[in-house]
Structure formats: structure tokens, C-alpha cells
Amino acid sequence: MLIGLLNIDWGVITIMLPLAGGIACVLWPAMSKPAGLISVTGVVLAIAGLGWRIMENGTYRHAVGGWGAPLGIDLFADGLSLVMLIMTALVGLGISFYAKRFFSPCDAVRFWPIWLLLLAALNALFLSADIFNLYVALEMTGLAAVALTALTGRIDALGGAMRYLLATLLGSLAYLLGVVLLYHDAGSVDIATLAQRIEPNAAVWTALGLMSAGLALKTALFPLSFWLPPAHASAPAPVSALLSALVIKASFYILLRLWLELFGAFAEGVSMLLGLLGAAAILWGSLQALRQTRIKLLVAYSTVAQIGYLFLIYPLALVSNGMAASMAAYLAFSHALAKSAMFLAAGNLMQFGGHDRIADLDRAVQRLPLTVAAFALAGVSIMGLPPSSGFVGKWLLLDAAMSQGRWDLAVVMIIGGLLAAGYIFKVLGYAFTQAEVPHDARAVPAEMEWAALLLAIGAILLGFMAPQIFALIHPDLAVNASEAGTVWTA
Amino acid sequence: MDGIIFLQWAFDAVLGLGLLWLAWRALNSSDLFKAIVLFIAFGLLMALAWVRLNASDVALAEAAIGAGLTGALLLAALARLETMTDQNVSGVSAHPAHPPSPTPAGSRFSRGLLILLLSASTAGMGYAVWSLPSYSTGLSMDVAAHLDSSGVSNPVTAVLLNFRSYDTLLEMIVLLLAVLGVWSLDGLPPQPEKPPATVLETLSRFLTPVFILVAAYLLWVGADAPGGAFQAGSVLGATGVLLLLSGWRPRARLMQWPLRLALTTGAGAFILLGLLTLLLEKQLLAYPVAQAGRMILLLESLATVSIAATLAILFLSVSSGHKMKTGKEEKE
Numbered sequence: 001m002l003i004g005l006l007n008i009d010w011g012v013i014t015i016m017l018p019l020a021g022g023i024a025c026v027l028w029p030a031m032s033k034p035a036g037l038i039s040v041t042g043v044v045l046a047i048a049g050l051g052w053r054i055m056e057n058g059t060y061r062h063a064v065g066g067w068g069a070p071l072g073i074d075l076f077a078d079g080l081s082l083v084m085l086i087m088t089a090l091v092g093l094g095i096s097f098y099a100k101r102f103f104s105p106c107d108a109v110r111f112w113p114i115w116l117l118l119l120a121a122l123n124a125l126f127l128s129a130d131i132f133n134l135y136v137a138l139e140m141t142g143l144a145a146v147a148l149t150a151l152t153g154r155i156d157a158l159g160g161a162m163r164y165l166l167a168t169l170l171g172s173l174a175y176l177l178g179v180v181l182l183y184h185d186a187g188s189v190d191i192a193t194l195a196q197r198i199e200p201n202a203a204v205w206t207a208l209g210l211m212s213a214g215l216a217l218k219t220a221l222f223p224l225s226f227w228l229p230p231a232h233a234s235a236p237a238p239v240s241a242l243l244s245a246l247v248i249k250a251s252f253y254i255l256l257r258l259w260l261e262l263f264g265a266f267a268e269g270v271s272m273l274l275g276l277l278g279a280a281a282i283l284w285g286s287l288q289a290l291r292q293t294r295i296k297l298l299v300a301y302s303t304v305a306q307i308g309y310l311f312l313i314y315p316l317a318l319v320s321n322g323m324a325a326s327m328a329a330y331l332a333f334s335h336a337l338a339k340s341a342m343f344l345a346a347g348n349l350m351q352f353g354g355h356d357r358i359a360d361l362d363r364a365v366q367r368l369p370l371t372v373a374a375f376a377l378a379g380v381s382i383m384g385l386p387p388s389s390g391f392v393g394k395w396l397l398l399d400a401a402m403s404q405g406r407w408d409l410a411v412v413m414i415i416g417g418l419l420a421a422g423y424i425f426k427v428l429g430y431a432f433t434q435a436e437v438p439h440d441a442r443a444v445p446a447e448m449e450w451a452a453l454l455l456a457i458g459a460i461l462l463g464f465m466a467p468q469i470f471a472l473i474h475p476d477l478a479v480n481a482s483e484a485g486t487v488w489t490a
Numbered sequence: 491m492d493g494i495i496f497l498q499w500a501f502d503a504v505l506g507l508g509l510l511w512l513a514w515r516a517l518n519s520s521d522l523f524k525a526i527v528l529f530i531a532f533g534l535l536m537a538l539a540w541v542r543l544n545a546s547d548v549a550l551a552e553a554a555i556g557a558g559l560t561g562a563l564l565l566a567a568l569a570r571l572e573t574m575t576d577q578n579v580s581g582v583s584a585h586p587a588h589p590p591s592p593t594p595a596g597s598r599f600s601r602g603l604l605i606l607l608l609s610a611s612t613a614g615m616g617y618a619v620w621s622l623p624s625y626s627t628g629l630s631m632d633v634a635a636h637l638d639s640s641g642v643s644n645p646v647t648a649v650l651l652n653f654r655s656y657d658t659l660l661e662m663i664v665l666l667l668a669v670l671g672v673w674s675l676d677g678l679p680p681q682p683e684k685p686p687a688t689v690l691e692t693l694s695r696f697l698t699p700v701f702i703l704v705a706a707y708l709l710w711v712g713a714d715a716p717g718g719a720f721q722a723g724s725v726l727g728a729t730g731v732l733l734l735l736s737g738w739r740p741r742a743r744l745m746q747w748p749l750r751l752a753l754t755t756g757a758g759a760f761i762l763l764g765l766l767t768l769l770l771e772k773q774l775l776a777y778p779v780a781q782a783g784r785m786i787l788l789l790e791s792l793a794t795v796s797i798a799a800t801l802a803i804l805f806l807s808v809s810s811g812h813k814m815k816t817g818k819e820e821k822e
Contacts, residue, residue, distance in 0.1 A: 012764075012774050019663065020761050023754045026666070027747075064656040066776035071632045073656050110674040117667055124660060136660045143664060147671030158675070181618060187628045206618035209611075 010049035011060050011075050014085065014123040017042045022116035025109075032112035033100060039116050040096045043123065044089045051082055055472075061129075069130065069190035076129035079473035080260075083329040084126040084253055090458065091245045091336045092119055098344050098451035099238040102351075107236075110151055118144035118242070125250050131179050132189040134254055138175065142168035142218070145247045148239040149231050157234040164231035167217055167224075171251065174214030178207035191261050200266045208263050211255070212270060218251035221274070221311055222281030225304045229288075232300040237347020240296065244303045245340035249332050252310055256328050259314065264324075271314040278311025279412040286419030290426070295346040295356040298423055299339070302382060305416060306335050309397065312409055316400045326473040327396055333469070334381060334389035334462055341378040341456035345371045348444045348452060358427055362435035365428075370449035372431050377456035379424035381463075384417045389462035502542060509535050522571075526564045533557025546716035547646045550708070554724035559801050562731050566809035641782025642713040650718065651786045655775045659764065662757040662793060665800045669753060672807045694736040701729040709794050713783065719756075719790040723797025730802025734809070749799065756796030759789055 021039030025032045054060050060077040068074065077085070096115070103111050121140035128134045146168060150161035183189050185204060186197040198204050213224075220228040228248075232240050264271070285305030292298040310331055317324030348371040349364060350356045365372045381390035394413060401410040462469075512535060516528035533556040540549035633645050633653065640648035650658050705726040712718030740749070763785065764775045771778070777785045 009768060009772070009774075012768060016761060016764060016768075016774075019757070020765075022663075023666075023758050023761065026670070026754050027750050062774065064774045064776075065652060065654075066771065066773040067636070067653055070629060071636060072653050110670070114667065114670050114674065117663055117670075120663070121660075133654075133657055133660075136657050136664070140660055140664050140667065143667045143671060147667060147674050150671070151674050153675050177615075181622075183628060184622055184626045187626060202618045202621040206615055209614070 008049065009062060010046045010053060011062055011077055011127055013046040014043055014050060015075075015120050015127065017046060018116045018120035018123065022113045022120065025113035025116060029109045032109050036112035036116055037096060037100065040089075040093055040119065043119060044093050047082075047085045047089045050077065051086065051472075054079070054082055070188040070193045073133050074129045074190065075127045077127055080253075080257075080325045080329055081126045083333060083469060083472060084249065085123060087249070087329075087333045087336050088119070088122050088126065088246055091340045091455065092242075094451050094455040094458075095238050095241050095245075095340060095344070098241075098347075098448050101445040101447050102236070102238055102347065107151060111148070111238075114144050114147050114151075115242070118148065118247075122246060122250055126253060129191050130189050131182065131191060131194070131258075135172065135176050135179055138218070138251065138254065139172050141247060141250050142172060145243055148242065149235045151239060152236055154234070156230075160227075160230040160232075160234040163227045167227040171214040171218035174210045174217070175254075178209075178211035178214070181207040181210070191257070195261050198262060208267055208270065211258060212263075212274070215251045215255040215258075216274070216277070219248050219255065219310075220304060220307060221277050222284050222304060222308065223277075225281065225285070225307070228304055229297055229300040232303065232343075233294070233296040237296075237343055237350065240300070240347075241340040241343035244300070244343060245336035248303070248307065249336060252307075252328075252332065256313075256325065259317075260325055264317070271317070274311050275315030275409065278308040278314070279409060281305060281308030281311065282412055282416035283308075283419075286416055286423065289423040290419060292423075293358055295349060295358055295427060296343070298358065298427065299342045299346055302342070302420065302423065303335075303339060305420070306339070306382065308416070309394065309413070310335075312397055312401070312413070315409070316397065316404060316406065323396075323400065323474070326470045327393065327400070329473055330389070330462075330466065330469050331393040331397070334393050334459060337455050337459035337462060338378040338381040338388075338390060341374050341452050341459060342382070344448070344452035344455065345375040345378065348448055349375075351448075352441055352444050354440075354442065358430050360435045361427070361430040361433075363433070364431040367441060368444060368449065370446075370453050371444065372428070374449070374452035374456040375431075376424075376428055377453070377460055379420075379428070381456075381459040383420045383424060387463045388460045389466070390459065392463050392466045505535060505539055505542065509539065522568055523565075526561060526568060529564065530557050530561035533561065547718070547721070550716060550721040551724065554721060554728060555801075558728050559724060559731065559805070562728075562805055563808055566805060570808065639779045639782070641777065641779070641784075641786050644712060644714050644716070644718075646716070647712050647718050647786065647790075651789060652777065652782060655760070655789075658793075659757065659760040659775070662760060662796060665797060666753060666757055669800055669803055669807075672804060690736040694732050694738075697732060698729055701725055701732075705729070705794065705798070709790055710787075712790060713787065719793040720797060722790075723794040724801060726794060726798030727801030727805075730798060731805045734802065734806055749803065752795050752799035753803065754796065756789075756793035759792040763789065 018039050021035050021042075024035045028035070050060060054077060060075070062075040063069070064073045064075060066072070099108075099111060099115070118141060121137050121144060125134060125137035125141060128137055142165075146161050146165045149164055150158055179189065181203045182194060182198065185201070185207070186194050188194055188197065217224040232243050235243060259267075259271075282305050285301050285303070285308060289298050289301035289305060292301060310328060313324050313328045313331075346356060348368060349361065352364065352368055352371075353360065353362065377388075381388035384390045384394040394417065398410055398413050401407075401413065509532065512528055512532040516525045516532060519525040519528060533552060536556060537549045537553035540546070540552055630645070633649060636653070637643065637645060637648055640652045642648050642651070705722040708717040708725060709719065709722035710717075712722070760775075767776050768774050
């Protein structure tokens, strides 16, 4: 019985199940909500099955069509892919239960099919080992994300979506141009084959530049982050959560994968540049977040800043290369949980007061205690306070920076943490005080409050799971993480 | 012999320069209508360029989608934009209201910087392409070696529908997402009745059967020669656009379940077949060699229906009018 379960091809199911669910939603709109919830729950179970299989048998590989790379396409999953898949499934599950109550029946019919197809695209992306297949998955992700941004049909959302569409298409095209150059140079689009064949020549360098620039644009690395705040702030709350928590991680994952497998060995200068931009993103994004008067824009600028931390991996990975994948995946996971909780909490506050002006929060803490608790707990992780996952991730990063003598990066990280504390306490402060003009309040469904709170608690609990996550990605390096995990308990 | 080579060289040179010139004029034109017409001309020349590169499959798709359907979509969007600005529904404008004001020094500096950056990256890319070996076999040897067991003899179809059919499955989903994206703006569009022009109506009566025949031929021939689902689907989609232009509107009943079925049948067939092969062969989309040809034809036929429905419905959604929510209630 158990052996039979182990033999099921869970990786394929994580892609095909949400695809089938999405198509069912298009065919039978009235069934959207149950079909959506069943598919998302099924994906969580399938990823659990895949994780079990990877832990039993090692890395997962499936040759689609039976051809095998380089002629066909291989699905591939190692620890890094698995952590990204787990992140997608858990955050997606939380957001789905929130969306179940959030959308009106009319909007729900539009939301569920696109979200299920987006989920399939993300799973396909994290399971791909082929740079052209990655492009197709990236394009699916981008189009679905744009469609979700424009879901409400309001004019500011349309403007945000249009900007997002242009940015994401430009990013994909730059990436595709890089794929073409690599294929012509090395005669394959399979990552493992490419890794054996490419040497740093003019074509490879150009591909590296185009792909890095395109993916950095899609990940919204400063100064290519101009599109993110309007798109993420104008979308409905569950969509903002999906965009900030999951969609930008997709292009980040591709860049990380390319770096680990193909480019990292010779592109030290570019690594330095990415780190520099990351540091600039932390400072600029945090300062902009401090200046905002609306919660959703504040949270969106906080995303710009937190992306910066992810890119500090690149210059620091030069010495301790083995840790890079683990640290990046852990930080991405931590940010996904905290940021989705924050956007969902912001959505609750908006539904509660009918607006998202920070100055008019009007004693939200007494009237929506669970939501404010969710925002505060997520904030603890974003600021990097113990015992949250944000603390462990940023501590490891700080430790790496200091042990390599990169005091500049360490100082930026500390300033970033202080600024984050500034903008989060700004929101919390107004949540405790009474506004000058009292406002009418609308009820918020309990499920929406709990969804935000559970994701925020997840961001805290992940702090205790660091050794397990690190062991999944790189079994030899688990020791370092468990040491870091015990820093605050000592 | 030398004469022919010279002629070919001269043709390619004119083609290349023409493409650059059309692209520049289209980007530079302040009149959107003119820009779209130039863009359509650009698409047609681009199709010729693909023919010169011996990529007839791409040329067919470029002519039908790049020039034809994209052009129709752009023109429909422009017509919508103009009616919207006439009614002052929103702040967008089809025509620039006043000539661009003289650029201040800061803007001129950033424009200069942009030009410098773009020129540098173009030069870099040009050098990279120049440094590549002029001919690379890529995977074509591999494809040729396995062509016998693919079920078709056109290598492009073998790659799209067999060796990399998983990519094509995802591409079908991309098409579906495009429709869902347009629908997510305002749901299914209402259909205003327009009096058809007589010439257009007579013409479309003659052309529709011919186009359907052409689509069927392209679909069938795709197994051995340039053609296939994307080309057939775009020809069929163009037929739909022609019918819509001549005033035909599908009945309300057709716009519900039958339309949804047509839009999803391509992707749905891929998924069902994928799951079936996963059960029987333990491999996603691994066809048994004896049945491969038939399975590819089935997949291609259903994909043709989906592609045609997608393209025609996109045109219908863009060209029909609808109201836009202003979103006042949440803004303040």
C-alpha cells in the first residue's frame, strides 16, 4: 500500500491537477469555488507525496514523452525545487481559503480559473530543468498574474496591470533572447547538458546579461521595480498576496538556478553588481515604505526592500557557495509567508474600514484583534526579530557578510531592519489610537482573519524549522543552520 | 549562377532595410492608425524574411497571426479607444492632444543616457551574434534520428506535438489565459448589432467555405509539410474575424457552454491524453509508436478548434463596447 503510494508520479500531478481544475472552472463556472479548493488541497497532498519520495529516493526526474533530455523535456526536482513547491502550496492554500470568502460570486468566477492556472504554472516552473520550458512557464505565470491584477476592472488596477504587462513581457523577451543565444552556442536547452558545454564567450556573456536583466525586471530588483508598487497595491488583497509572495519568487528562482548551474562560476563581477542593487533596493524600498500613507502601498514598497535581501546572496555566495541555495530558498519562503499575511491583513483592514489610509485605522486593534495580530507577527518576521524565520534568515546573511569582511552589506542590512521596524510600528501605532473622525465599520468574516493569522504564525514557526529546511536542500550544511537556530535560545 | 546569388543578396538587403524602415516608421508615427497599418506591413515583410530563412512554418504563422489577427485586434482596440475618447469615458486619448512640449534639460539628459545604453547593448548583442558560428546543428540531428518513431514526417510537427508536446500543452494554456484575462476585465461582452456592409457580406459568404477548406488542408498537411494546428487555427480564427466584421454574431446560446468547450478542448485533450499515458505508459504524454500519428492528428484537430475560437473571441471581446467601472467606492 505505502510502496504503491511512493510509486505514484506526484511531480506530474502537481502540474496536471491544477490545470485540470482550471479547465473545469472554465467549463462549469458555478463549480469554481469547490473545484478550486479541491485542486489546491490536492496539490498540497501531491507535494507532500513528492517530498516523501525525494527524501526516500533522492532527486526526482521524469522524462516527459519518454524521450529524455536533450531531445525531450525533463521534469526535475531537488531540495531547492521542493522547498519552493512547499512554499507555493502552503501560501497558496492560505490565500485560497481567504479568497473563498473575499470575492463576490461574480469576481470568484473570474478569480478561480486564473489562480489555478497560475498555480500550475508555478509548479511547472519549479519542476523544470529546461531553459525553454522555463520560458513557457514564466510566460504563463506572467500572463496569469497580469490577468489577476486587472480582476476588479477598476481604472487604477487597469493602469497597474498595463504597466505590469509591459514590464513582464519585456523581461520574458530578454530572457528568451538569452535562451536563443545559449541554444545556438551550445546546441541544447537542457540545463544539465548546458552546464557541461558552455564556456564564457561573447554569446554566453550576452545571454547572461539579457537573462539577468530580464529576470531582475520581473523580480522587481531596484531600479527595475517601478512597476511593482502600482500593480501590487491596486490588485485585490488575495491577488496582491499571490503576486508579492509567489509570483516574483518564480523569476528569482530561475535566476538563482541559472547562477547555481551555469553562470555562477565565472560571473563574479555581475554577482557584485546584483548585490549592490540589492543593497540599494533595501535602502530605497524601506525609505519609500516609511513615506507611504496607505497600507497596501507601504506593504508593496516593503516587498521592494525585502527583494533586496534575496539579491545579497549573490556576492556572499562566492565563498560559501553551498549555502547560497539554502539561504535564498529559506529567505524566499520566510518572505512569502510574512508578506502574504501582511497583504491579507491589509485586505481585512480595507474591508473593515472601507479604505486603507494608515492615519485613519481608528482603534483597529480592539475591533479586529486577530488581523492586527497577524500584521504584527508578520512584521516581526519582516523586521528580523527573534524567534521568527526572518530573524534566522537575516542572521545567517549577516553572519556570512561579517565573516567575509563585507561590512558595507552588514551595515545596510542593519539599517534595513531598523527602517522596517519604523514602517511597521507606524501602522501598528495608528491601529491603537482613535482617529479624529470616527468611521463606520463593516464586519470581516472570521475565515479571512484566521487565514492571515495562520500565515503569519507560519512565518514565526518557520524560524524553528531552519535546520530541517537546510537539510532538505543541502544535507551536509544542516549543522550551520541548527547553530544559527539556537543563537537566540542560548 | 552568380547572377542569382547577387539577386538573392539584393533581395535580402532590401528586405532587411525595409523591415528596419517600417519598424522605425511604425514606432515614430504620431497617428495610431498609420502606426497599425505600418505594423501590419511589417508583419507581412517579416513573413517573407522567415521564408528566406527556410522557416516556412514560422512564416505561415507570422503572416496569419503577426500580421493578420494582431492587426485586426489592434484596429478594433483603436476603434474602441476613439469612441471612448469621444464620450469622455476616461482620460485615455487616441490622438495626442497637443504637440509634445520642448524637452527640459533633465529629460534630454535621460533621453541621451537611454540612447547611449540602448546603442551599447545593441552593439554588444550584434557582436555576440557575429561571434557565433554561422551554422549550428543544434538538436536537428537528434530530431532526425528519432523522426521515424514520432508518427509524423515533418520535423517541426514532431518537435511541437511529440518530442516537446509538454511545451505545446503549456502554450495552449497561455492562449486560454489570454481569453480569461480579457474576460476578467468585464466578463463576456454584450453584442451590439451592426448593419453589415453588402460587399463585405457577399465576400464573406464566398470566402468562408474556402477558408475552412484551407484550414483543413493546413491541418492535414502538417504531418508531412509546413502547416499544423497553429497555422490552421489562425486561418480558421481569421474566418471568424471576417464573419464578425460582416455583422454576424453567434447566438447567445452558443456563447455559453459550446464556446467554453471550444476554448478548452485543445488543452483538455492534452491533459486527458497526458493522464491516460501516465497511467498506461508511466510517462506523461508518451504515445505508443504505432498510434503516435493518430494521436497527434487528434490533438492537432482539437487544438485547431481551440486556437480558432480563442482568436475569434479575443477579437469579439475587443471590438464590442462595454462600460468601465470607475472604482470610486474604494478609492476615497
